[in-house]
Amino acid sequence: MTGPFKRFRSIRSKLLGAFILVVALPTLIVFYQYAAESSKLLEHEVYTANQVLVDQAVNSMNQNAEKMVKMTYMLDSQLFTTFQNKSKRWIPESEADMSMFIQTQRKMLSLRDVLLDNFAFIGIADFTGDLVTTLTDFHRDAVQNIGSEPWYSMGIGRKGYPYWMQGYRIPTAWGYVEGVPNKEFVLVSRVLNGVGIVDNYGVVAIGMDIDKFYGVQPKSTEDFTQFLIWDGSERLNDLSGKLTITLTPEQIGELNKDSKTIKKLTFHNKDYLVNVAKISQVGASVAALLPMDQFHLQMDKSKNRSLVTILFFYIIGLFIFVYLLLRFTKPLYSLLKSIILVGKGDFKQEVPVMGNDEISVLGSNFNHMVARLDELVRSVSEEQRKKEEAHFQALQAQINPHFLFNTLNSIKLMAMLSNTNRDVSDMITALGKLMEFSMKQNTVFVTLQQEIQYLELYMMLQKIRYHDDISITTQVPEELLPCTMLKFTLQPLVENSIIHGSKLPLHIWIEAVESGNDLKIYVRDNGKGVSADKLQTIQNQLIQDHAKYSGIGMLNVDRRIKLHFGSEYGLEVVTPETGGMQIIITIPNRRELRE
Numbered sequence: 179m180t181g182p183f184k185r186f187r188s189i190r191s192k193l194l195g196a197f198i199l200v201v202a203l204p205t206l207i208v209f210y211q212y213a214a215e216s217s218k219l220l221e222h223e224v225y226t227a228n229q230v231l232v233d234q235a236v237n238s239m240n241q242n243a244e245k246m247v248k249m250t251y252m253l254d255s256q257l258f259t260t261f262q263n264k265s266k267r268w269i270p271e272s273e274a275d276m277s278m279f280i281q282t283q284r285k286m287l288s289l290r291d292v293l294l295d296n297f298a299f300i301g302i303a304d305f306t307g308d309l310v311t312t313l314t315d316f317h318r319d320a321v322q323n324i325g326s327e328p329w330y331s332m333g334i335g336r337k338g339y340p341y342w343m344q345g346y347r348i349p350t351a352w353g354y355v356e357g358v359p360n361k362e363f364v365l366v367s368r369v370l371n372g373v374g375i376v377d378n379y380g381v382v383a384i385g386m387d388i389d390k391f392y393g394v395q396p397k398s399t400e401d402f403t404q405f406l407i408w409d410g411s412e413r414l415n416d417l418s419g420k421l422t423i424t425l426t427p428e429q430i431g432e433l434n435k436d437s438k439t440i441k442k443l444t445f446h447n448k449d450y451l452v453n454v455a456k457i458s459q460v461g462a463s464v465a466a467l468l469p470m471d472q473f474h475l476q477m478d479k480s481k482n483r484s485l486v487t488i489l490f491f492y493i494i495g496l497f498i499f500v501y502l503l504l505r506f507t508k509p510l511y512s513l514l515k516s517i518i519l520v521g522k523g524d525f526k527q528e529v530p531v532m533g534n535d536e537i538s539v540l541g542s543n544f545n546h547m548v549a550r551l552d553e554l555v556r557s558v559s560e561e562q563r564k565k566e567e568a569h570f571q572a573l574q575a576q577i578n579p580h581f582l583f584n585t586l587n588s589i590k591l592m593a594m595l596s597n598t599n600r601d602v603s604d605m606i607t608a609l610g611k612l613m614e615f616s617m618k619q620n621t622v623f624v625t626l627q628q629e630i631q632y633l634e635l636y637m638m639l640q641k642i643r644y645h646d647d648i649s650i651t652t653q654v655p656e657e658l659l660p661c662t663m664l665k666f667t668l669q670p671l672v673e674n675s676i677i678h679g680s681k682l683p684l685h686i687w688i689e690a691v692e693s694g695n696d697l698k699i700y701v702r703d704n705g706k707g708v709s710a711d712k713l714q715t716i717q718n719q720l721i722q723d724h725a726k727y728s729g730i731g732m733l734n735v736d737r738r739i740k741l742h743f744g745s746e747y748g749l750e751v752v753t754p755e756t757g758g759m760q761i762i763i764t765i766p767n768r769r770e771l772r773e
Contacts, residue, residue: 193503193507194503197499202496209488221440224451224468225440228453228466229438231466232455232466233455235405235455235464236455236457236464239391239392239457239460240457240458240459240460242364242390242393243342243459244459245293246294246386247366247368249289249290249293249294249300250340250366252289253286253289253300253302254368254370255372257370261302261370261379261380262372262379266306279310282302282310283312286302286310286311286312290312294384294386297355297386298312298384298386298387299312299355300382300385302370302380303321304379304380305379305380307321309321311352311353313352313355314353314356316352316353320351320352321352329341329343329346329381330367332367333367336369338368338369338371339368340366340367341368342365342461343364343367344364344388344415344417345362345363345364345417346364346365347360347363348361348363348385361387362417363385363388363391364386364388365383365384367381367382367384368381369381388417392405392464405417405464405466406422406423406464406467407462408464409461409463410463412424412425412426413425414465432452433452433454433465437453437454437455441453441454450469450470451467451468452465452466452467452468453465509541512530513544516528516548517544520548520551528545528548622664622742623664624664624665625660625661625662625663626654626658626661626662626697626699628665629663629667629668630668632666633652636672636673644684647682647683648676648686649685650686650688651685651687652688653687653688653689654689658690661768662768662769662770663765664738664742667735668688668699670731670732671732671735671761671763672688672701675703675759678705679703679759680705681704681705684704684705685704686701686702687701687703688700689702692767693764695766695767696764696766697765697766697767698762698763698764699762699765700761700762701760701761701763702758702759702760703758704757705758705759706757707758708753716732716733716751719733720748720751732749732751736748736749739763743765743766746764747766749763
C-alpha cells in the first residue's frame with residue numbers, strides 16, 4: 179500500500195489517532211456537554227449567590243426592625259409616668275408644661291441616638307391630641323388632627339402589636355429630619371399602655387430612613403426596582419410602598435417555593451429570577467428581581483471568554499503534543515530509514531544515538547548488528563574468494579591425472595612391445611580404468627552396479643599384487659543393481675578387510691538384500707578378525723554422533739552415510755560365528771541418482 183493510505187499506517191498516525199480518539203475527542207464532547215449544561219449550572223450558582231446576598235440584607239433589616247420595636251417598649255416604660263400625670267394638652271404659655279415637653283423630647287432624642295441614628299425620628303401622640311417628636315423645627319400647632327394619620331389608628335387597632343408602613347412621608351408642616359425634608363421612611367407604630375397596664379394612653383411611631391433600614395440604594399430595572407416588598411398577598415410593592423405588581427395565583431405559588439428552589443416570574447413578557455427572603459420582625463418578605471436577558475447576556479460573555487480561553491490552551495497543548503510526538507518518533511524513523519538501506523545492501527548505515535532510553539538502546543544494538551553484518555559479509559566474500567581460488571586450483575589439478583593417465587597408456591604400450599611381464603600390462607590397464615572411472619564419475623551418488631564395477635577393477639589390482647591369494651564373491655540380485663548409494667562406499671571396506679584380515683588366502687563376500695524401505699549390504703571376510711576390545715572400540719566410535727573421523731577408512735564411510743541419510747543409517751561391525759569380520763551397511767532403498 180502506497181500513497182496517503184500508507185501514512186495512516188505509521189506509528190505517528192496511530193499515536194495521533196489514539197490521542198484524538200482517547201483524549202481529544204472525549205475532551206471536546208465533555209466540554210460541549212459542559213457548555214450545554216453551563217447555563218443551568220451558572221443559573222443555579224447565580225441564584226444561590228443572590229440568595230446569600232438577600233439573606234444577608236434581610237438579616238440586617240431584621241436587626242433594624244428589632245431595634246425599632248425594642249425602642250417602642252423602652253419609650254413606653256420611661257415616658258409612662260410623664261403621660262399618666264398629664265391630664266390635658268400642654269399649654270405653650272405654661273412654663274411647667276413646656277419644661278415637661280422639652281424633657282420628654284430630650285429623652286426621646288437620647289434613646290434615638292443610642293439605638294438608631296440621627297436620620298430616624300420618634301413621635302408620641304397621646305389621647306388628648308398632643309404630639310411630641312424628635313423632628314427638627316417641629317411645629318406643634320401644625321398637627322391639627324393626629325387621628326387622621328394611618329399609623330395612629332392602626333397602632334391602636336393592633337392592640338399592642340407593631341404596625342409597619344413602607345414609604346411613609348412626614349407632613350412638611352410638622353418639620354423634618356436633619357435638614358432632609360420630604361424623606362421616605364420605614365415606620366413602625368404601637369399603642370402605649372404602660373407596659374402591661376390595661377389603659378392605653380397614646381401611640382408611639384418610630385421611622386427609619388428607608389435607605390438606612392434596607393441597607394441598599396434601590397436601583398431601577400426598567401419598571402421594577404431591584405428590591406420589592408411582598409406581604410404574602412397578591413401585590414409586590416416597591417420600597418416606597420407603592421403598588422407595583424399584581425400577582426397571579428400561579429406567581430404567588432412560585433414565590434412560596436422553598437428558598438433553595440429557583441424561582442422565576444414573567445412580567446410584561448420578560449423573565450426574571452426571583453430571590454425571596456422573609457423579614458420576620460416586619461412580617462413581610464423581600465423579593466430581589468434579576469432580569470433573565472441581562473443574566474444570559476452576562477452568562478454568554480462569561481461562557482465565550484471561558485470557551486476562547488479553553489480552546490486557546492487546548493490548541494496550544496495539541497501543538498505541543500504533536501511537536502513532542504514528532505520529536506520522540508524521529509529516532510524511530512531514522513532507524514526505519516537505515517533498516518531499509520541495510521535491506522538493500524548498504525551496511526555502512528549508522529543511526530545517531532542520544533540519551534539512554536529504549537529507542538537509544540535499540541539504535542545502539544542496531545549499529546552493533548549492522549557492524550557485525552558488515553563483518554560477516556566481508557568474511558563470506560573472503561570465503562567465496564577462497565573457494566573460487568580452490569576451485570581454480572582443483573581445475574588445474576585435473577591436468578596431472580590426465581597427464582598420468584596418458585603416461586600409463588604409453589608405458590603399457592612399451593611393455594607390450596617389449597614382451598614384458600603380462601601382469602605389468604594388466605595392472606597398468608586396471609589402474610588406468612580406475613583413474614578413468616574416478617575422473618568421469620563427478621557425482622556423489624552412483625548405482626550399486628557402478629560401485630561393484632569399480633570394486634572389481636580395484637580387486638584386479640589386488641589379485642595381481644597378492645598372486646591370486648585374494649578373491650571376492652558378489653551376490654546381488656539384479657533388481658537391486660539400480661539402487662543408489664554413496665560413491666566409494668564398498669572399496670574402503672574391502673580394503674579394510676585386506677589390510678586387517680591378516681590371512682592368506684583371503685576370501686571376501688558381498689551380499690545385498692532388501693529390508694523394508696532400506697537396503698542392507700553385507701561385507702564379510704574369513705580373516706583373523708579383531709579382538710573383543712578392539713571390536714567394542716569400533717562399535718562405540720560408530721554410535722557417537724560427534725566422533726571425529728579421518729582418512730577414507732571404515733569410520734569415514736559411516737560418517738558420510740549418517741551425514742547424507744541420517745543417524746539411523748550407517749555401519750555395523752560384528753564377528754560372525756564362522757570367524758573373520760562382517761560389516762553391515764544400512765542405507766535407504768532408493769533408485770534415483772542425485773548430484
